[in-house]
Amino acid sequence: MNKTALILGVSGQDGAYLSRLLLNKGYQVVGSSRDAQMSSFANLDHLGIKGQIQTESVSSNDFRSVLQVLKKVEPDEIYNLAGQSSVGLSFSQPVETFESIGIGTLNLLEAIRIQDMPVRFYNACSSECFGNTDGKRADEETPFRPRSPYAVAKAAAFWQVANYREAYGLFACSGLLFNHESPLRPERFVTQKIVREACQIKAGLQEKMKLGNISVMRDWGWAPEYVEAMWLMLQQDQADDYIVATGKTYSLEEMVETVFSSLGLNWQDHVELNPDLLRPTDIKISLADPGKAERELGWKAKYGMKEVATMMVEACIESIV
Amino acid sequence: MTKKALITGVTGQDGAYLSEFLLNKGYEVHGIKRRTSLFNTDRIDHLYQGPHEKQRQFVLHHGDMTDSSSLIHILQKVQPDEVYNLAAQSHVAVSFEEPEYTANSDALGALRILEAIRTIGLSEKTRYYQASTSELFGKVQETPQTETTPFYPRSPYAVAKLYAYWITVNYREAYGIYACNGILFNHESPVRGETFVTRKITRALSRIVLGLKKCVHLGNLDAKRDWGHAKDYVEMQWLMLQQEVPEDFVIATGKQYSVRDFVGAAASELGISIKWQGSGLEEQGIVDQVTRSENNAFDASLHVKPGDVIVRVDPRYFRPTEVETLLGDATKAKEKLGWVPKITFKELVAEMIHHDMDEARRDELCRNEGFRINSYYE
Numbered sequence: 001m002n003k004t005a006l007i008l009g010v011s012g013q014d015g016a017y018l019s020r021l022l023l024n025k026g027y028q029v030v031g032s033s034r035d036a037q038m039s040s041f042a043n044l045d046h047l048g049i050k051g052q053i054q055t056e057s058v059s060s061n062d063f064r065s066v067l068q069v070l071k072k073v074e075p076d077e078i079y080n081l082a083g084q085s086s087v088g089l090s091f092s093q094p095v096e097t098f099e100s101i102g103i104g105t106l107n108l109l110e111a112i113r114i115q116d117m118p119v120r121f122y123n124a125c126s127s128e129c130f131g132n133t134d135g136k137r138a139d140e141e142t143p144f145r146p147r148s149p150y151a152v153a154k155a156a157a158f159w160q161v162a163n164y165r166e167a168y169g170l171f172a173c174s175g176l177l178f179n180h181e182s183p184l185r186p187e188r189f190v191t192q193k194i195v196r197e198a199c200q201i202k203a204g205l206q207e208k209m210k211l212g213n214i215s216v217m218r219d220w221g222w223a224p225e226y227v228e229a230m231w232l233m234l235q236q237d238q239a240d241d242y243i244v245a246t247g248k249t250y251s252l253e254e255m256v257e258t259v260f261s262s263l264g265l266n267w268q269d270h271v272e273l274n275p276d277l278l279r280p281t282d283i284k285i286s287l288a289d290p291g292k293a294e295r296e297l298g299w300k301a302k303y304g305m306k307e308v309a310t311m312m313v314e315a316c317i318e319s320i321v
Numbered sequence: 322m323t324k325k326a327l328i329t330g331v332t333g334q335d336g337a338y339l340s341e342f343l344l345n346k347g348y349e350v351h352g353i354k355r356r357t358s359l360f361n362t363d364r365i366d367h368l369y370q371g372p373h374e375k376q377r378q379f380v381l382h383h384g385d386m387t388d389s390s391s392l393i394h395i396l397q398k399v400q401p402d403e404v405y406n407l408a409a410q411s412h413v414a415v416s417f418e419e420p421e422y423t424a425n426s427d428a429l430g431a432l433r434i435l436e437a438i439r440t441i442g443l444s445e446k447t448r449y450y451q452a453s454t455s456e457l458f459g460k461v462q463e464t465p466q467t468e469t470t471p472f473y474p475r476s477p478y479a480v481a482k483l484y485a486y487w488i489t490v491n492y493r494e495a496y497g498i499y500a501c502n503g504i505l506f507n508h509e510s511p512v513r514g515e516t517f518v519t520r521k522i523t524r525a526l527s528r529i530v531l532g533l534k535k536c537v538h539l540g541n542l543d544a545k546r547d548w549g550h551a552k553d554y555v556e557m558q559w560l561m562l563q564q565e566v567p568e569d570f571v572i573a574t575g576k577q578y579s580v581r582d583f584v585g586a587a588a589s590e591l592g593i594s595i596k597w598q599g600s601g602l603e604e605q606g607i608v609d610q611v612t613r614s615e616n617n618a619f620d621a622s623l624h625v626k627p628g629d630v631i632v633r634v635d636p637r638y639f640r641p642t643e644v645e646t647l648l649g650d651a652t653k654a655k656e657k658l659g660w661v662p663k664i665t666f667k668e669l670v671a672e673m674i675h676h677d678m679d680e681a682r683r684d685e686l687c688r689n690e691g692f693r694i695n696s697y698y699e
Contacts, residue, residue, distance in 0.1 A: 063421065091495065094432055094436060094488070095389070095429060095432060095433070095436065098428060098429055098432065098484065099429070102424055102428060102429075102484065103421060103424060103425070106420055106421055106424055106477075107421070110420060110421070143471035143472070144471075144472075144487075146487050146491065147491065147494070148491065148495075149432075149488065149491060151487075152484055152487040152488045152491055153484070155483065155484070155487060156424075156428060156480055156481070156483055156484040159472075159474045159479075159480040159483055160477070160480050163474065163475060163476065163477065163479075163480060163642060166475070166641075166642050167417070167475075167476075167640075167641030167642040168641060279495075280494075280495030280496060281491060281494045281495040
């Protein structure tokens with residue numbers, strides 16, 4: 001019989017790619033959004049799979065809403081990708097950030113526990129939990145040092161998952177995903193902002209681009225392959241937590257350079273640095289050791305920052321032309 | 322000018338000791354309490370000043386950690402120099418039963434206060450103390466635990482407190498608020514909540530000695546904790562807010578005893594020695610000898626005799642995930658703040674027993690006069 005997967009936060013980037021992956025594997029996919037009637041599911045549309053997914057309205061910070069959808073769908077696997085996802089926005093909406101991430105995850109864990117379902121649960125955690133690691137590569141044993149309300153909420157959610165796994169034996173995993181991008185990334189994220197605006201500059205629609213701190217260093221990967229790691233985590237004998245990353249770190253400046261040069265432009269002619277775009281606290285450098293995922297899941301990133309940036313530019317040019 | 326302090330959780334053990342401490346320092350103390358259908362102000366009744374008294378030094382406000390507008394309103398009105406966030410759903414076992422409420426009051430509660438400080442424009446003026454806890458260390462990653470030991474929370478309570486810890490650090494780093502975490506190891510006193518294991522033991526043994534009760538049921542007897550006296554610890558809370566630079570501190574005695582040790586120490590204050598027999602669920606604490614000590618105004622041998630089983634294990638008090646051992650190293654507090662705990666473990670146990678014997682004797686007297694007494698305590 002086909003397995004059923006429930007994806008909370010199906011309208012986002014990862015939700016769309018994960019849906020496509022699971023459909024290809026023969027799953028029946030149910031996706032939720034806070035208001036399924038009002039949501040356009042543009043990302044699912046973009047991938048041409050909107051019609052194949054049953055959608056439900058779920059607000060994961062409302063326990064009843066969570067319980068109801070679990071009863072109705074009876075999923076074999078749950079992927080919790082819902083929640084406020086922007087580090088920048090979390091400084092202006094810290095309470096909502098914790099309610100959607102912290103309380104949301106807790107409600108899912110509680111609902112699974114009290115229903116006593118043999119469900120496998122994936123929770124989207126984040127490399128932001130590590131904060132600055134003093135130049136060391138973060139692995140699954142590295143202590144957290146979160147630097148934003150978003151990261152603090154994700155750290156709490158990580159430990160909720162670990163606690164429910166240890167206390168009640170739930171099959172529950174956290175994926176500590178480092179930055180992962182794609183053409184479906186919204187423009188609020190810096191990578192897409194750079195790609196979009198660089199393409200506009202190329203097309204002569206704008207001249208300059210404003211950026212904050214371009215010295216920050218990140219490990220950027222390709223979202224469509226990261227969702228495969230999520231699925232793999234739920235196919236193991238034992239539930240565990242994994243880092244998902246490329247293992248290679250670049251500065252934002254290098255990313256900017258890659259984007260502009262793929263368009264035949266010199267970035268220095270077009271970028272203005274604006275300190276107003278700096279965050280109250282930011283992570284200088286994020287470094288990952290994805291060795292455990294390779295050893296235990298057989299998963300390894302195929303694409304690095306350069307390929308990701310180029311593929312995003314290609315997709316963006318197509319959408320403008 | 323008189324300094325103003327605002328204490329959330331003022332009706333709790335630490336709130337009461339801290340109120341007393343700050344009043345003695347000349348502070349004007351404001352406390353926040355939840356509205357309940359019964360008064361729950363026993364611990365601060367001796368400090369209470371009615372609304373019609375002139376120049377009150379101690380003022381209570383109704384508010385709730387789950388209600389942002391109440392917190393903003395009180396902070397706006399009081400304009401405190403120091404805020405001590407002691408309010409919380411503070412019981413580890415209860416957090417497994419009420420995880421969402423625990424997250425709401427303990428995690429979001431801290432955030433709501435920090436946000437209120439920013440919103441009102443008190444970021445420069447108000448200093449913030451966050452009651453953090455040794456439960457953050459949970460499944461300990463090293464022993465003893467210090468300010469640099471990685472956390473491994475093992476209960477919904479600990480996870481909520483982990484959130485509060487890091488959000489406090491974040492507001493210090495992001496907005497320059499003078500905000501500190503006190504990572505306090507277990508701290509007890511005669512006004513410790515009755516369902517916490519130390520107080521449960523001292524109350525139960527006092528009642529057993531007077532024949533009001535036969536036996537006490539406990540959970541994990543092997544759990545080891547670093548137990549200090551709350552009165553010592555509230556001084557540290559204040560000291561942390563008097564420094565030039567805000568920092569986080571571990572507060573602990575550096576000595577560790579098991580729950581079984583605590584039972585033995587409490588019993589010996591009553592002139593009873595206990596021998597332990599059996600293991601696991603079958604383990605029992607049995608009276609070995611009863612001696613009447615000279616300082617005791619009562620005779621334990623009237624109701625307790627060698628061979629009586631007075632402690633049993635009940636798995637209902639086990640937790641889904643146990644924290645087996647906690648031991649703190651407060652070297653940083655000693656070096657930077659000059660703080661060392663003054664009250665010893667033995668003195669702590671003696672004070673608790675003394676207090677609970679008084680309560681038990683009051684109940685004994687009532688019972689002997691024909692009044693009905695309640696003996697629930699778990």
